[in-house]
Amino acid sequence: MNTARAWEVLGTVPDPEVPVISVVELGIVREVMVDAEGAVEVVITPTYSGCPAMFEIEKDVRHALEAAGASTVTVRTVLSPAWTTDWIPASAREKLRAYGIAPPGPADRGGLVSLVRARPPVACPWCGSTQTTLQSEFGSTACKAIHVCGSCRQPFDEFKAI
Amino acid sequence: MGAQGHDAEDVGIAAGAAQAGDRPVAGPSRGPRLGPPLVEYLLRLGDDRLILGHRLSEWCGHGPILEEDIALANFALDLIGQAASLLRLAGAVEGAGRDEDALAYFRDGVQFRNSLLVEQPRGDFGDTIVRQFLFDAYSVLLWEALLGAPHEGLAAIAAKAIKEDRYHLRHSSEWVVRLGDGTAESQARVQGSLDRLWRYTGELFEADAIDQAVAAQGIAVDHRALKARWDQLVDEVLARATLVRPADGPMQRGGRTGRHTEHLGHLLATMQSVARAHPGARW
Ligand SMILES: [Zn+2]
Numbered sequence: 001m002n003t004a005r006a007w008e009v010l011g012t013v014p015d016p017e018v019p020v021i022s023v024v025e026l027g028i029v030r031e032v033m034v035d036a037e038g039a040v041e042v043v044i045t046p047t048y049s050g051c052p053a054m055f056e057i058e059k060d061v062r063h064a065l066e067a068a069g070a071s072t073v074t075v076r077t078v079l080s081p082a083w084t085t086d087w088i089p090a091s092a093r094e095k096l097r098a099y100g101i102a103p104p105g106p107a108d109r110g111g112l113v114s115l116v117r118a119r120p121p122v123a124c125p126w127c128g129s130t131q132t133t134l135q136s137e138f139g140s141t142a143c144k145a146i147h148v149c150g151s152c153r154q155p156f157d158e159f160k161a162i
Numbered sequence: 163m164g165a166q167g168h169d170a171e172d173v174g175i176a177a178g179a180a181q182a183g184d185r186p187v188a189g190p191s192r193g194p195r196l197g198p199p200l201v202e203y204l205l206r207l208g209d210d211r212l213i214l215g216h217r218l219s220e221w222c223g224h225g226p227i228l229e230e231d232i233a234l235a236n237f238a239l240d241l242i243g244q245a246a247s248l249l250r251l252a253g254a255v256e257g258a259g260r261d262e263d264a265l266a267y268f269r270d271g272v273q274f275r276n277s278l279l280v281e282q283p284r285g286d287f288g289d290t291i292v293r294q295f296l297f298d299a300y301s302v303l304l305w306e307a308l309l310g311a312p313h314e315g316l317a318a319i320a321a322k323a324i325k326e327d328r329y330h331l332r333h334s335s336e337w338v339v340r341l342g343d344g345t346a347e348s349q350a351r352v353q354g355s356l357d358r359l360w361r362y363t364g365e366l367f368e369a370d371a372i373d374q375a376v377a378a379q380g381i382a383v384d385h386r387a388l389k390a391r392w393d394q395l396v397d398e399v400l401a402r403a404t405l406v407r408p409a410d411g412p413m414q415r416g417g418r419t420g421r422h423t424e425h426l427g428h429l430l431a432t433m434q435s436v437a438r439a440h441p442g443a444r445w
Contacts, residue, residue, distance in 0.1 A: 046243075046322075048239070048240055048243065048326060049240055049243030049244045049246070049247060049322055049323060049326060050238075050239035050240050050241070050242050050243025050244070050246075051239075051243070052239070078318075079247065079315075079318040079319060079321075079322050080314070080317070080318035080321060080322075081321070082318070082321040082322040082325060083322075084325075107325075108328070135229065136229035136232065136233060137233065137329060137332070137333050138229070138232050138233035138236040138237075138333070139232065140232075142236055142239060142240070146229070160329075162325050162326075162329075
């Protein structure tokens with residue numbers, strides 16, 4: 001087991017809530033260290049403070065690396081720098097869209113509290129239409145919002161930009 | 163979903179809105195015994211979010227509409243997650259071997275440091291939304307002030323939590339506008355919520371010896387500036403919601419030093435019952 005191999009293995013561990021992308025593509029694996037004896041230390045950062053999937057992810061990471069021959073696996077959680085959807089690469093965004101989830105737009109970096117929602121409409125992942133309406137900022141998981149498409153009439157999830 | 167007046171009416175589980183006569187219960191007779199300032203400070207931050215998160219979790223399965231049920235559960239999850247981080251840090255700073263679970267489940271009411279605002283009963287949906295808005299506006303501004311705190315752990319929590327709380331504030335402020343500028347019924351009810359809850363807002367901006375002590379360690383929040391920005395933000399939303407800002411009359415206080423209203427005890431009895439009946443249980 002070396003660092004490159006460990007990253008490769010982690011690239012096969014799916015996000016339990018959005019299994020079409022890996023935990024690496026999600027951007028939560030921050031650092032991977034492997035010592036001479038094959039002991040692996042993985043540093044992950046949570047998506048949301050209360051995300052219940054983090055425990056599951058930690059377990060999956062451990063199992064995958066052990067199965068691939070790691071002698072021991074330590075998973076450490078760090079809060080800083082805070083996770084942002086900007087860390088999700090373009091290739092993974094395409095996978096989300098193909099899966100029926102609108103990928104996140106750029107994260108809001110403004111320091112001001114915005115009270116008037118002036119977001120551009122989110123394109124429907126099914127038909128591409130931008131005639132869509134935000135139904136709720138809070139969806140099936142902490143990381144998703146619900147929209148409805150006015151063209152194909154399908155509801156869809158959006159991966160929230162954060 | 164929408165601004166129909168029945169949203170508020172249909173919520174049949176109102177647990178009694180905050181009563182006008184609520185007073186903090188008597189504290190320990192020889193005055194509060196407070197711990198090291200940074201531990202106290204982190205407990206105040208953590209307990210606000212733990213208690214409010216629990217209040218919001220009471221809506222799970224009872225929301226007026228499905229989207230709001232999910233939204234309030236999401237809020238609760240974020241706040242309880244933030245509380246876990248803050249209490250874990252408080253326990254680490256204290257150095258007495260208490261983790262976040264020990265602090266959440268094995269302290270009694272007088273040891274809790276949350277503000278009185280967050281322990282008030284959830285009331286109806288309007289009460290819950292108004293309280294959430296008042297708190298979210300405070301919380302976002304407080305995290306902004308703490309982003310640069312010269313304490314790595316606290317600054318990291320602030321940077322994480324502010325992203326979540328911005329979403330919360332956007333959502334709760336929109337609902338305040340929707341209900342306030344809604345029907346005559348919804349407007350009268352949320353105006354009532356605002357009038358009842360206002361007396362608990364002063365405590366959020368009070369600075370005492372604990373604040374001064376952590377300020378000396380560099381964790382300096384300018385409470386007056388915080389209040390001025392909060393006033394501006396709240397006024398803007400209330401104006402849009404056609405609601406009348408209550409006068410700043412006498413404010414209720416005591417939560418920060420462990421003198422709570424009767425409501426906290428009932429909440430803790432529920433929140434702590436499983437952990438106390440089965441100490442150390444894992445699943
Ligand atoms: Zn469509």
